[in-house]
Amino acid sequence: MIELKNISKTFKVAQRSAGFSEAVKALFKKEYTYVNALRDVSFTVQDGEMVGYIGPNGAGKSSTVKVMSGILTPDSGECIIDGLTPWKSRKEHVKNIGVVFGQRSQLWWDVPVIDSFELLRDIYKVDESGYKKTLSALTEQLNIGDIIKTPVRQLSLGQRMRCEIAASLLHSPKILFLDEPTIGLDAVSKIAVRDFIKTLNRENGTTVILTTHDMQDIEALTERILLIGKGRILLDGTLSQLKNRHSTHKTLTVDYIGEKLPEAENMTVVKDMGGHAEIVIDTSLISVSQAVAQISASVELKDISVTGESVDETVVSLYKEFNI
Amino acid sequence: MKKYLSFFRIRFIAGLQYRAAAWGGIATQFAWGFLTILMYRAFYETSADSFPMTFSALSTYIWLQQALLAMFMFWYFDNEIFEGITSGTIAYELCRPCNLYSMWFVKNMAVRLSRAVLRCVPILLVAAFLPDPYGISLPQSFEAGALFLISVILGFLVLVSLSMLVYISAFYTISTQGIRMLATSVMEFLCGAVIPIPFFPVVLQRVMYVLPFASVQSTPFLIYTGYINGIEALHSIGLQAIWLVLLMTAGILLMKCSLRKIVVQGG
Numbered sequence: 277m278i279e280l281k282n283i284s285k286t287f288k289v290a291q292r293s294a295g296f297s298e299a300v301k302a303l304f305k306k307e308y309t310y311v312n313a314l315r316d317v318s319f320t321v322q323d324g325e326m327v328g329y330i331g332p333n334g335a336g337k338s339s340t341v342k343v344m345s346g347i348l349t350p351d352s353g354e355c356i357i358d359g360l361t362p363w364k365s366r367k368e369h370v371k372n373i374g375v376v377f378g379q380r381s382q383l384w385w386d387v388p389v390i391d392s393f394e395l396l397r398d399i400y401k402v403d404e405s406g407y408k409k410t411l412s413a414l415t416e417q418l419n420i421g422d423i424i425k426t427p428v429r430q431l432s433l434g435q436r437m438r439c440e441i442a443a444s445l446l447h448s449p450k451i452l453f454l455d456e457p458t459i460g461l462d463a464v465s466k467i468a469v470r471d472f473i474k475t476l477n478r479e480n481g482t483t484v485i486l487t488t489h490d491m492q493d494i495e496a497l498t499e500r501i502l503l504i505g506k507g508r509i510l511l512d513g514t515l516s517q518l519k520n521r522h523s524t525h526k527t528l529t530v531d532y533i534g535e536k537l538p539e540a541e542n543m544t545v546v547k548d549m550g551g552h553a554e555i556v557i558d559t560s561l562i563s564v565s566q567a568v569a570q571i572s573a574s575v576e577l578k579d580i581s582v583t584g585e586s587v588d589e590t591v592v593s594l595y596k597e598f599n600i
Numbered sequence: 601m602k603k604y605l606s607f608f609r610i611r612f613i614a615g616l617q618y619r620a621a622a623w624g625g626i627a628t629q630f631a632w633g634f635l636t637i638l639m640y641r642a643f644y645e646t647s648a649d650s651f652p653m654t655f656s657a658l659s660t661y662i663w664l665q666q667a668l669l670a671m672f673m674f675w676y677f678d679n680e681i682f683e684g685i686t687s688g689t690i691a692y693e694l695c696r697p698c699n700l701y702s703m704w705f706v707k708n709m710a711v712r713l714s715r716a717v718l719r720c721v722p723i724l725l726v727a728a729f730l731p732d733p734y735g736i737s738l739p740q741s742f743e744a745g746a747l748f749l750i751s752v753i754l755g756f757l758v759l760v761s762l763s764m765l766v767y768i769s770a771f772y773t774i775s776t777q778g779i780r781m782l783a784t785s786v787m788e789f790l791c792g793a794v795i796p797i798p799f800f801p802v803v804l805q806r807v808m809y810v811l812p813f814a815s816v817q818s819t820p821f822l823i824y825t826g827y828i829n830g831i832e833a834l835h836s837i838g839l840q841a842i843w844l845v846l847l848m849t850a851g852i853l854l855m856k857c858s859l860r861k862i863v864v865q866g867g
Contacts, residue, residue: 347694349860367697375695382692386614398606399696 278321278451278483283343283353285314285507313339314350315507323450324481326473328498328515330488332595336507337487341453344485345375357451371400374444378456381428381436382443389424389431389439393446400447407446414442417472434465441469445476451483452476458490470496491588503594510598519590526564527583528555534575543567604702608710615714622718625670629723633666637734652798656733657825661796663727663736664821670715671756672817674763674787677780678711685770694859701855704767708760740826747833751820754840759816761847762787768851771858792818798827812847815840 291309292302314336321327331337342348343355346362346369355362360369383392397407415421418438423431431439441457454473458466474497477484486497494501494515501518503511511518531552537545542562547554557567564582571577585593637659644655653661670676681704684690693700727736739745766783770776788794791813797805808814819836822828828836 342691345691345695347691366694367699370695371697373695375692377691380687380689380692382689384610384614386617387610391610391613395603395606395610399603399698401603 277323277356277358278319278344278485279354279356280320280340280344281318281354283314283317283340283350283355284312285339285343285348285350287311287313312507314343317353317504317507317509319502319509319512321483321485323483324477325500326477326484326486326498328486328488328494328501329504330491330494330501330591331504333489335504337504338455339507340504341375341455341485341487345373345453346370371447372450374447374449374452376440376444376452376454376457378437378454378459381440383428383436383439385428388427389420389443392428392443393424396443396446402447406448410446410448411442414445417475418442419468434461434468437461437465437469438472441472448480449482451485454484454486454488456488457486458488458493466490466493473497491591503591503598505595505598511594518594519584524558524560525556525585526559528557528564528567528571529553529581529583530555530571530577531579532571532575532577536574538570538574540570543570603698604706607698607703608706611707611710612714615711616718619718622715625715625719626722629666629669629719630726633662633723633727636662653796653825653827654733656737657827658796659730659734660736660825661821663723664824665793665817667720667723667727668716668752668817670719671712672759672791673793674759674791675780675784676712676715677763677766678708681707681767682770682776685767686774700859701764701852705760705764708763708767709756712756712760739824740829744823744826744829744833747837748820748824751823751833751837751840754837754844755816755820758812758840758844758847761844761851762812762816764851765847765854768854768858787813787816790814791816792821796822798822810839812843815843 287310288308289311290302291307292298317336317340329337329340339348343350344357344362346366349363357369358372362369383389384395393411396402402410415424418441420435420438420442423435424439428436428439437457441454444452452473457473458469461469470493473484473486476482484497486493488494499514501511501513501515502509503518527546529552533551537548537553537555539545540562542557544556545553546556555567555571557564568577568580571580640655640658640662644651644658648655651658665672684693693703696703724736729735739748766776766779769779773779790808790811792808797808797814797818800808815836819828819840823833823836
């Protein structure tokens with residue numbers, strides 16, 4: 277179980293204005309501003325849960341992951357992961373976790389991937405039979421059998437990322453932190469990575485905490501999301517809850533035969549090209565079925581589709597709501 | 601222990617990949633070795649008596665220095681470590697159930713040894729076949745050879761623990777350029793890489809002898825050439841061991857301090 281209580285962290289950032297005279301001044305007197313990377317962050321994640329951690333750039337996502345993986349010592353607050361405080365018992369703690377930092381690499385650039393894997397095997401003291409079993413399962417699921425003998429420098433980003441994920445799981449950690457695992461990947465690799473994470477969570481019961489900017493990742497993977505902005509947890513709930521809360525608008529796209537669409541105050545026709553139209557309704561005022569009934573009463577419907585707000589839009593409206 | 605061994609192995613293998621660099625290095629070191637020896641020859645021809653070592657011993661000293669350059673030259677830093685600190689890849693290393701000091705120490709040893717292995721054999725072979733007094737000669741005695749081996753290992757470890765201090769300084773300054781330049785110049789001068797320590801004025805020699813820098817390459821090379829021998833050699837080796845313990849302790853403590861307030865840069 278992961279438990280964070282009132283974690284706060286402030287960074288000191290050197291600052292100066294542009295220009296030569298300012299640069300000279302900075303030689304003698306440096307000015308600092310303090311950035312509150314994390315303010316009173318508290319949440320609990322149960323074993324086997326999969327949580328999406330979202331927020332704009334600089335919100336504190338990576339800082340939280342760093343705190344949870346024992347790299348960063350917070351200024352105040354408590355963090356207990358499976359009974360251990362990460363930054364106090366770093367060595368014991370990190371045996372149980374796997375971390376993937378999407379923007380960094382843990383594989384050795386000049387040597388074949390398999391050499392890096394074997395190094396990790398020795399570092400984590402994985403016994404030989406266990407290692408072989410995990411490795412063959414990972415190579416199969418991530419489809420990296422053909423590439424693990426290739427030097428890392430010759431791999432594409434998608435191939436490398438799959439190897440990075442495998443590398444983080446060789447010691448079968450109970451908790452996996454994924455910091456932007458799909459950054460820069462193409463659609464095929466993204467889907468492969470997502471499917472893999474899903475299976476891992478379902479079959480091995482691995483707790484997964486995922487930070488990402490890719491809302492499709494969130495949609496495909498997690499039930500629960502945590503929204504962080506300016507160092508504060510703003511929301512903690514399920515994806516559908518959030519969507520419902522923030523999008524009462526639905527768009528009906530209709531193909532019709534007939535003269536004129538009905539006009540009502542609950543329904544706004546945003547586009548009408550004669551035979552094809554888009555109508556936005558507010559579901560707090562009118563239900564979808566009522567709207568459809570009204571439309572079909574005045575025109576003959578050939579086709580209709582209902583779309584809600586996409587997750588991206590939900591997130592943008594959340595950011596707006598919280599002013600971040 | 602096993603994890604550090606495999607860590608050593610992978611860094612060593614990675615280091616062996618740069619074969620062209622090794623050939624380039626060998627060529628440079630030959631040229632440099634010859635030039636130095638020729639320069640000293642000019643001095644020795646004027647008055648051989650005013651020098652503390654025989655010309656043949658000096659040639660041996662220079663060839664040893666060239667052959668083991670990668671082991672003993674302070675400026676051979678592992679850029680991966682500096683980059684790791686400044687760019688934040690160190691985040692991964694901190695997520696491992698390992699001691700970071702030991703991991704870097706081993707990494708450093710591997711980098712230097714992999715370079716030295718590729719370079720030393722050809723240089724030593726050719727130097728051994730050069731006509732006396734320009735080539736490398738065998739150690740003065742069997743005893744000197746054995747003491748040399750112990751001393752060369754200790755010297756190597758002292759050097760690595762010295763460079764660890766420079767690596768750790770990267771936690772405190774964003775760019776290590778300055779510290780590296782300063783440390784390298786001081787080190788090169790005081791460890792006898794520019795001119796062997798016996799060639800310095802006697803007063804300076806006494807000071808240099810007790811500083812940690814002499815424990816790096818000067819002690820083993822001078823033992824090999826027989827300049828330091830008998831009980832004096834044992835004293836020097838003892839001094840090397842003392843410096844090794846002190847420098848490693850300092851490094852481990854400093855590392856602990858800096859890890860407590862480390863900030864991993866970047867997203």
